[in-house]
Amino acid sequence: MSAIRKEDSMLLQKQMISDHYDRLASAHDEGQKVVYTFVPGNLNELVRSFGLLPVLPEINALQSGLRKKSGEYIAEAEKHGHSEDVCTYVKCDIGMLKKGNIGPTGRQLPKPDLLLLSYTGCFTFLKWFELLREEYGDVPVAMLHVPYQANGRIEPHQRDYVVQQMRTEIIPKLEQVSGRKFDEDRLRDMLRLSAAAEDDLVWTLESAKKTPSPIDAYFGGVHYIGPIFSAFRGMQSAVDYYTALRAEVQERLDNGQGPVTPEGPMGKEKYRLVVEGPPNWTSFREFWKMFYDEGAVFVSSTYTKVGGLYDRGFRHDPDHPLETLADYCLGCYTNLGLPTRVDLLEQYIADYNADGFLVNSVKSCNSFSVGQLMMLRQLETRTGVPGLFIENDLVDPRYFSAANIKNRIESYLQMLDQKRGVAA
Amino acid sequence: MQRAQNLSEDIDFAAVTEWKARGVGRKAIGHMPTYVPRELIHAAGMLAVGITGGGDKLEIIRGDAYFQSYICRIPRSTIELALSHRLDMLDGMLFPSICDVIRNLSGMWSMIFPDRYVHYVDVPQNFDTEVGGRFWRRELETLRHDFAQLSGVAIDDEALRASIAVYNENRHVIRDLYRARSERPWIFPMSEVYYLLRAGNVLPPEEHTSLLREYLALAPLETSRRDQDRSRVVLAGMFCEQPPHGLVMTLERAGCYVVNDDFLLGLRWLQDDVATTGDPLDALVDAYLNHSAMSASRYAPDGDRGRWLIDSVERNRAEGVIFAAASFCDPALLDQPMLVAALDRSGIPHTEFKFAEDTGQFAVIREQAGTFSDSIRLWSEA
Amino acid sequence: MIDVFVGIDLGSTTTKAIVLDGDGQVIGRGITNSRSNYDVAALIVREEALVRTRFTLVERSIGADAFVVAALERNLKLEQHLELLARLREAMSMIAAGPKHRAHASDLRERLDEIDAGMEPLAREHFAPGATRRSDFFRDLAAADYMHLAEKLADPKGIAFDVLCGVFDAAILAVENLPIERAFERHIGAALETTLSEHLSCDAAQLRRAVEDARNEDLVERATVGTGYGRARLPFPKEQIRSEILCHGLGAHAMFPATRTVLDIGGQDTKAIQVDANGIVTSFQMNDRCAAGCGRYLGYIADEMNLALHELGPLAQESRTRVKINSTCTVFAGAELRERLSLGQKREDILAGLHRAIILRAMSLLARSGGITDQLTFTGGVAKNPAAVAALRDLIQENYGVRTLNTSPDSIYTGSLGAALFAQRAAERKAAA
Structure with missing residues (x-):
């Protein structure tokens, strides 16, 4: 059932x-x-x-x-x-x-x-x-x-x-x-629907604050943002989608279950990670598997904010239709200065109780990538949480080097283990 | 000439330090390539310093730690300059909106130097006076306010109009130089003109103007300079990261007269005089909206992406175009297919290669430019 | 009966093994080229390390007479070499009898026999007392000897040189992919007799007894851990596989306990690792997709300059005016080099610039991983290059001030040492549980 x-x-x-x-x-x-x-x-x-x-x-x-x-x-x-x-x-x-x-x-x-x-x-x-x-x-x-x-x-x-x-x-x-x-009235009606769906999206993304997280906020997250970031925001279908999504996540929460992966429910949550940068699409499942096989779950991501930082409080406001659209455009993640991006990640690491963070640096996107090495150092220094840096691309299969990426992930997770072993 | 060479190759910016030492409390503001309103800096009594990376003289020790291998060179060498304290004499830094790399560099800068003035100069991509113009005026007002605070000198309209006049003159003489070169490129070789332009990065505009005047007067006296009957080409793609001098020399040696280019485009971004009457901010806004140079980082509302290049070819009686984009330069490389298509439609020959500011090898470029030069000559004779 | 713990590091170019005893002392090690077959490389290197372990036992029982043991070891290597030559002979004659060579089978057979007859004397020369060998790998030595003989015996009108080369290339693959098992046990007798015939001043009876004891000792492999580039290919359960980053960190810590930063420049990648006081990794960075500036790059340069890899560093150190090299891109290395040489730049000056450029790349990884706070240990193949070490020393001084820089002739074993230490810990934990 x-x-x-x-x-x-x-x-x-x-x-x-x-x-x-x-x-x-x-x-x-x-x-x-x-x-x-x-x-x-x-x-x-x-x-x-x-x-x-x-x-x-x-x-x-x-x-x-x-x-x-x-x-x-x-x-x-x-x-x-x-x-x-x-x-x-x-x-x-x-x-x-x-x-x-x-x-x-x-x-x-x-x-x-x-x-x-x-x-x-x-x-x-x-x-x-x-x-x-x-x-x-x-x-x-x-x-x-x-x-x-x-x-x-x-x-x-x-x-x-x-x-x-x-x-x-x-x-x-x-x-x-x-x-x-x-x-304008029609626009207002649609903005009202946007805001309703946005509430449920935020609830879903923030469900990852629970341990174990019922969702993977990156590999699952890119699906969850689909309707609202694309052609369906402001439509009744998006509202319905997020109502259904919320009910599902609620059920997993009630049952203490983790995320669902392409291979079924994920095993025990061992590592909670925050991630900066877009995913790779050509080897999406293979990349995800490298994490869920090891019990690593993403609890928060910046990529799921490229279409708006709803979790920081923004909602489309039907009372100020053009102004709210302007604020929406201005507030997208990649439109923020680097210091703001570092602050946001720092808060995610704290709020979502993360053990580590990943910077998935894609060659294609300078808007994301330029400065990520500096963000990595800043975050490590500020939070004391170690980061993992992976080089990748969005859709160029030539840039997905599976062995190399797997090696880094394994090394990183083993490093987290070892650190924990000492702390324990 | 020697002075221009020294100025343009000095990665320690001694000229700026010297300028500051000549007066009490003098300040200098650096800026990355393409357009910033240098008139406002000047009107506040400060020196505008063009930062165009570290070229091929600077060894990158720290800069590479900040950038992945697929990012162009100029941000690395600029960070290197800063971290090696070569930019300590700058009291502020401006980052014009040229691309996402330079944009993000502005944020990195403010994290590395939290105590220094850093400003991202967001030029409008909407060219309607009431829309983009209004926005740009507000941005200029912010800069005017910031510069006044930094310098302690309020920028009144009179001072700003005077600075506009100074830069009008500078742009005038640069235009004269380009015209002269286009007419008699053997008298004004690219390898010299390039140094002279670059000197404008570090000199006060008045000094730069006289340096160029002097050169315009002296170069024709060199009696040994004769027309070598080379092919005439326009060079495109170098509006941000600058080529090493050796590359420019290589093109000339390979048999090309470069009769127009987009080096240091920021120095001549405004292609007409800026009004020296009326409200000076409005004058700057109007000049930006209506008289800007075309470049890959500027939106072309009319859709004719290659028009300016074809105009440049025609105006300068060029026989072909050499595209030299910096490796990993998104604006130039994304623009290139459109420009190439426009040239093809007009039957203008072209060739393409990529460079980096620290390129140390020119054999392939010499070969390619030489072949291109020969082929367009054959083509035009046929 | 002796408990041993084995660590195996499968690198992209070489595979290394370390054997520890119960006290954590290194008692054996081995190295071989990784070939394209990690399983075989792991088997071979493990066997070699266990052979070396038995020599350690000999050393321990006869005291510190390293000279005698070295002779014994050399003579065992000769026996192994001869066994491989016999296999090579067999493999080549099978190839020569194949359909490809039907037209000239008897001529070919004749040439091969002549070459073969010359191989054994050359092998004995390689392993004679006082001889130096240009490589420890069978493949390299045999190939050089074979080519030398084939060049002399080839006849453009009859059996051409490239035909002879083809036969060797096909045969060597089969030969080097078969490990020699129980080499010590089977060959030490012959090696001992040769050694004694070399008239060394030693107590023959004592040596015989020590060798006999070592041969009969039961080495119990309590735990094995694999690491390195090819670790996923090892037929080990997952818990016996560790990331090479962790192994390098722990290995460097074991060699130089005050290490806080490890720089490893191998054939394919460069790693900068930060470790704490216990050798636990706290942060690491690897080179990005682009392999510029790794050991492989120096390999290209050496090929381009017609030099052996180990000759590059010393030549670079002769430079008086270093050339500034901006690109360490392997793709452009050859072209850039030729252009510079054609401009009249000196080889040593170019090389000095190249070494600095490689180390500059490493410096940026070090910075990304958190910089250099205390002792830095430099490992990997490039750490054997004196010009690279000198460039690193200079750049550390320029950027971080005075720091201790550790290098070790054994640094190539750092990863396998770490793996063996992990094996030992795993066994202890199991025993405690």
């Missing part, structure tokens, strides 16, 4: 995603317009309020990684003159486009009717959509420049700037593409 219930939220999400891709595949036939945009700081409610369908190239790229197609796509892009040095998400997306733009469900993705360039926390986004603009020819681009929170706080003029851009650049273009007028 409970074994079946545990799969509920997974199945639900799978269904949501496949429905979405199906709608996308037939969108143009049905006169439906699509908007391409990015995950961090996305304006899903706003886009959806115009009846437009979002396409998220980062999600396509990570899906290609999970389906082991990314290597081929990256090679295709490099064949077309893209440097081996640069972001593999971009190359994976462009390679996929060059190979017919077939989405994860096997059907072709529609061309964009608008490129909504939400330039939040990642410089490469800007070049990415410039490149797509070249590929697609005459597609309009709406550019939203989100300034950087270098000092760890949102300045009023930064918020004004983002709101002004929505008024003068984003909304007019959405109106133009959709043929509809901006409907």
